[in-house]
Amino acid sequence: MPVARPDSSGARIIAHVDLDCFYVQVEQRKQPKLRGLPTAVVQYNEWKGGGLIAVGYEARNYGVKRSMRGDEAKEVCPQIELVQVPVARGKADLSSYRNAGSEVVSILARKGRCERASIDEVYLDLTDAAEAMLAQTPPESLDEVDEEALKSHILGLESKDGNDSKATVKEWLCRCDADHRDKLLACGVLIVTELRMQVLKETEFTCSAGIAHNKMLAKLASGMNKPAQQTTVPFSSVKGLLDSLPIKKMKQLGGKLGTSLQNELGVTTVGDLLKFSEDKLQERYGFNTGTWLWNIARGISGEEVQARLLPKSHGSGKSFPGPRALKTVASVQHWLNQLCEELSERLCSDLEQNKRIAHTLTLHASAFKSSDSDSRKKFPSKSCPLRYGTAKIQEDTFNLFQAGLREFLGSFGVKTQGSHYSGWRITALSVSASKIVPVLSGTCSITKYFNGPDKFGSTSEQLPDNFIDAAPLSPSGSESYSTLNSTELQNELPGEQVWIEHSMADLGQLEMKANTWNRLDPSCSISKQTSGRSMVSFRN
Structure with missing residues (x-):
């Protein structure tokens, strides 16, 4: 829960864009x-x-x-x-929706800092664009305002007939006596209108939007008038919005914290929080949470729009409700293999298209023990360093599952021996890759060398698609880790050493490839260090 910066948050222009259905x-x-x-x-x-x-x-x-x-x-x-x-692979394939969402993101990012929150949601920081418009063509100087912009909803603005009519909206947008914040907000209205129309023109998709001075208010506003509409929250209308907003409608208050506020403090709306001092809220919920609650009651949020056009993680999951719950290790392994195949494809695509690698592999599962109704005991999530390659991801994920299952059953006092344990059911599985970082600029993946046929006649066989021996381990000491080919490694790391992780069964293939590199670049050599790791070196 980020603590706001009230001195600066009021001057920002933030939009939340939500694609309709x-x-x-x-x-x-x-x-x-x-x-x-x-x-x-x-x-x-x-x-x-x-x-x-x-x-x-x-x-x-x-x-x-x-x-x-x-x-x-x-x-x-x-x-x-x-x-x-x-x-x-026996599960929903959402790739077409992800790709369509990327089309929209690329358009929205033309006007400001863009944060992709989900497949169909985007935050935009339009402050710079709004400041530029205000300096060059302020709304009050416009003779005509785009018809679509006049359809905007301005919270708290109503004409005599009770509606925010086009004439009333135009008057609000083009006021000469508006303060700086409202003038910036008016520019934001025009910019978001232009972006929404461009999205419709280029993709055929309609979207709704909220425009406000921070992410929290923009998110609330985007859902007020749908579809294909936009809503703006001026600073003067914030209190009226929050006074009647049910506490459970606020992000992060739909769970235990919201329930605690209702049961212990009698809070039913966000506005009810105004009854309590910051000290009181901090005393009950801790310093950070107490400050955050005090801030949101006043519409204050300093959470930044992160410059992120790409996802922070990749994941693949599947549910097994009711009678479809998994109850054998073999069935779990089958579905984990399917999920890992999809994850591996997305990782390779991200590497090729965006030059990014992930560092951490995580398994999540939902389970229950058939002879025990204690639903409070959860299947533990398990993580490990991510090794690229379908077979490696499958192997590591299955090992994580087995470790999690032993721990889960151990919480019931069940001792497991080998793979012989029963009485459990798995109702959901998911595998994800996180801690994604860019590869060094100008480099490409080593996978091209481990996935393709040997170009020098050492073997006529196609190397297996799982042979991607460039595990993105965290650097330690003076060691360097990379996913580069020989020539690129030398350019990037002259005189350096690069660790390559592999199975012992693959060591022969790795040595063969290193020999191939050596023919191209005599400064390249490989030396075995420990079981499962080898070092590729370059001499100055």
Whole structure:
């Protein structure tokens, strides 16, 4: 929970852009005949027509909800079009949605610092763009304002007939007597309008947006008027917004903290927090949380928009509800292998396209013991250094699962011997790669040398696709770790040493490749150091 910087946060112009029913829009772009029809996207499983994961607005008008199954949705709306999520490896394949989201991000990033929060959500810091517009073409100097901008909702602004009509919005945008904050906000309204129209033109997707002085308020505003609309929160309207906002609607207050505020302090709205001093909140919830609560009650947040167009992590997961719960080690290993294949593909794609490598592999699982109803005992998450290559990721993930399962069963007093243990059920599995960092500028992946056929005739066989021996371990001491080929390593690290991690079974292949490099570059040599690691050296 970041502690705000109230001195500077009021001058910022932050937008939260949310793509409307995004999965449905992606499918409608694929099949234009679906436009205007009640449509929903369903999970691939066939039980009761599959679970709805996205519902278009036309379908919502008939009472269709995301909590429904496909069969139930058809009962409510017989003419509904149900589109199944693409499937790969027995699970939903979201790559088409991720790629479509990237199209939108590339457009939004043209105007300011951009933080991709999810597949269909983006934060923008438009402060610099708004300051530039205010200096060059301030809104009050405009004879005409874009028609779409005049459709904006300005919180707290109402005309005599009770609506924020176009004339009233134009008057607010073009006021000469507005303070600096409101003038910047007016510029933000015009910039976001332009961006939304550009997204529609280039991608055919509509989006809604919230514009405010910080991320927290922008996020709240983006959901107020949907679809294809935008809402602005002037500083003067913040108190009115928060006074009546249910506490559970605020980010990070939907769980235990929100429940504690309700039960222990009688807080039902964010505005109710104004009754308590900062000292009182700090005394009960700790210094940082207490300060954060005091700040959000006043609409204060100093959380920065992080310059992030790419995801911080990659993950792949699958649920196994009810009778589909996994109960054998073999079935778990099968599904872990499927998840790891997808993860490995995404890691390789990220490496090739964005020159980034991940450092940490993490396994998450949900489980219960069939003979015990104590649901408070959770399957422990497990992590280890990430080794690139499908087979390596599969091997390490399965080892993490086995360690987690032993610990989970141990919490019930069950002692395990080998792989012979039963009485447990797995209801969800996910594997993720995190701590992603850029590779040195101008370098490329060593995978090209370990994945392709030997170019020098040492062998005619295609090297296995799992042979990517460049594990991104954390540097220690004077050792260097890299994912570069021989020539690039010498350019980047003359006279340096580079560790390459590998299995002993792959050592022969590694030596063969090093010999190939040596033919190209005599300064390259390899020496075995310890089991599972070798050093590639370059002489000055």
